[in-house]
């Protein structure tokens with residue numbers, strides 16, 4: 012009994028020595044705990060390019076713009092934060108693309124404590140509380156950017172967000188050296204919305220009907236109808252604000268509606284992600300379960316790739 016106790020004491024003593032050898036204790040802590048330094052926050056352009064190419068299906072325009080925008084921003088000394096506005100039909104990969112960006116900047120990806128996701132319907136549900144939300148949000152953004160200049164803020168359902176609330180984040184997006192001692196120049200803001208999705212779909216459908224290759228679709232083809240529909244849509248909160256007149260958004264990123272073949276690709280990718288060997292027959296069956304529009308031509312998936320995970324469960 013007594014010897015066991017002595018052995019324990021010796022162990023404790025040794026353990027203490029070992030810990031103290033690494034003194035200060037914070038070295039160990041910061042080794043495991045995410046901090047705002049290049050060990051945890053470092054942009055990998057090759058990685059982003061590879062991920063967009065191999066994982067984001069049917070979005071040649073979005074892939075190109077995102078890569079150019081993020082690489083340019085991360086490799087230069089920016090004058091203002093990067094502001095991307097991602098638009099398109101449901102299930103076409105807007106959240107997914109944001110995740111790929113985060114994965115190639117933060118070691119912890121979307122789990123990073125420097126990546127912040129706001130969902131309008133969830134975080135700002137009550138229109139009567141706009142004034143409270145405004146000050147909370149400004150406080151939040153300021154706090155997070157003070158903590159880490161390379162912070163990323165993703166605003167989902169931007170089209171459902173109260174215009175007043177959008178106005179409250181506008182100062183952060185502009186060309187200022189510093190606001191109250193804090194510089195926002197290295198931050199990234201990503202807005203996600205379905206606004207303009209119908210216009211993008213319309214253009215893509217016309218293109219398809221004329222028998223042209225989807226990949227030949229250029230940004231100019233979607234940009235003009237997109238900005239027209241977005242400017243004229245009085246119901247969308249985003250456009251009541253002067254985000255656009257003041258040119259605070261650096262890039263509008265269109266997401267095209269997905270075709271049958273892309274849904275097949277999504278199903279194959281999902282099987283691979285589950286550690287199964289991708290089976291084209293299963294992928295084909297799953298994709299056939301999706302509903303396509305317009306009725307006459309059956310070109311684009313109504314839900315994009317959105318319910319692929321649950322649909323696949325039936326077949327495996």
Ligand SMILES: Nc1ncnc2c1ncn2[C@@H]1O[C@H](COP(=O)(O)OP(=O)(O)OP(=O)(O)O)[C@@H](O)[C@H]1O
Nearest residue numbers: 066067068100101102103104105106107277316317
């Ligand atoms: N273009 C794509 N390439 C690969 N996977 C995709 C693509 N689009 C969607 N997916 C898959 O479908 C899931 C849902 O897509 P996501 O949440 O990104 O859609 P969204 O564009 O944000 O839609 P919503 O407008 O409804 O929010 C993703 O997690 C991904 O697995």
Ligand SMILES: *[C@@H]1O[C@H](CO)[C@@H](O)[C@H](O)[C@H]1NC(C)=O
Nearest residue numbers: 053055056057058059061062
């Ligand atoms: C960047 O990404 C590429 C491709 O995914 C990977 O091979 C490489 O190791 C990454 N580099 C760093 C520094 O993480």
Ligand SMILES: [Mg+2]
Nearest residue numbers: 105106167203
């Ligand atoms: Mg989404």
